[in-house]
Amino acid sequence: MKKIFSTIILLGVAVIFNQANAQGVTDLTNDVRSAGMGDAHTALYGRGFSIYTNSAAAALSDDDFAISANYTLWQPEMVGMNNFAVGAFYKFSERYTVGLGARGLMQSISNLTDDNGTPLGDDFMSTKISVDASFGMLIIDGFSAAVNLHFFYDKVMPDAQGLGFGADIDLMYSHKYFNVALSAKNLGPNISYDSFTKSPLPMEIRAGYSGNYEVMDDILDITPAVDVNYLLNSSTVTAGVGAEFKFIDMVSIRGGYRYSPNLIMPSYATVGIGVEFFDFAIDAAYYIGTGVTDVLTNSFKVGLSYKF
DSSP: OHHHHHHHHHHHHHHHHHHHHTSSSOSOOSOHHHHTTTTOOTTSOOGGGHHHHOTHHHHHSSOSEEEEEEEEEEOTTTTOEEEEEEEEEEEOSSSEEEEEEEEEEEEEEOOOBOTTSOBOSSOEEEEEEEEEEEEEEEEETTEEEEEEEEEEEEEEETTEEEEEEEEEEEEEEEOSSEEEEEEEEEESOOEESSSSOEEOOOOEEEEEEEEOEEEETTTEEEEEEEEEEEETTTTEEEEEEEEEEEETTTEEEEEEEEEOOOSSSOOEEEEEEEEEETTEEEEEEEEEEOSSSOOOTTOEEEEEEEEO
C-alpha cells in the first residue's frame, strides 16, 4: 500500500514536471527572455528557443541561425528540480527553417519503500527528457507557419517509465510595430507508463500579442507582450502580461505577471535582465510566487544565446 501511495505522489509530481518543462501544458518556457516577461512568449521571437515559444517566429526573423542554452532551478523550496535545455534553428532559404531542441528535467527522489516499509535502495533520480524538431515556412510576406514534433521520455520511478509523442502548430503574423500569434500545443496521445497507468498530454491553445516600439532613437525600445492560454484538458484559462525595456540596443530590463487558478502552478510574477553584445546574449529571470500555494519563489533561469 505504501508503494502504491508513493507512486501516486510521484505521478502527481510528474504533472508538475510536465508543466515546468513544457512537455505538457505549461505557462513556463525555456526561453529566458520571455520568462522575465511573465512567460508571455507566444508572439515573441525566442532565438534558438523558438521551437518552444513559437517556431513560426524563426521564419520571420532577420537571423539565419540562432542557438540558445539554459539552466533552470525550479521550486527550490519544494522539490528542487534541475532543468537543462538547448535549442537551435537554421534558415536554409528565404522561406524555410528547421529547428532542433532537447530538454531534461531531473529531481532526486529519496525514502522510497516497499509494501513492508523496507527501503528500496539509494536515492532515485527522476528524469524527464524530450527531443524536439520543427519545420517552418514563410507563407506570404509577414505571415508564417510551423509544425513541431516532440518525443517524450519520463522515468518517474525505477519501475515506472513512460514514452509519448506530441505535436504543435504555430502561426504568426508580423507587422512593423507588432506581432500576433496563435498556437496549438502538445497535441497527441496519452503517455503510457504501463498497461494501467496513462497520463494525458495537457493540450492548450495559446493566443499572443507583442509590440515593437522605439521610444527614443537608438536609446530606448519597449516590447509589451500579452498571452491568453486555454488548457483543453482542464478547461482552464491562464493569462500573462509583460514588458521589456531595452536601452541602447544592449541592456534589457523585464517584468511580468501570470495569472493561473491552478494550485499546482499558481499565479506568479517575474523579473529579468539581459545583455547583448557581438551577437551574443546573456539573460536571467527570477520567479516570485503570488498564489495561495507559493511554490515558485526563488526559482530562476539563466541562459546564453548566439545568432547571426
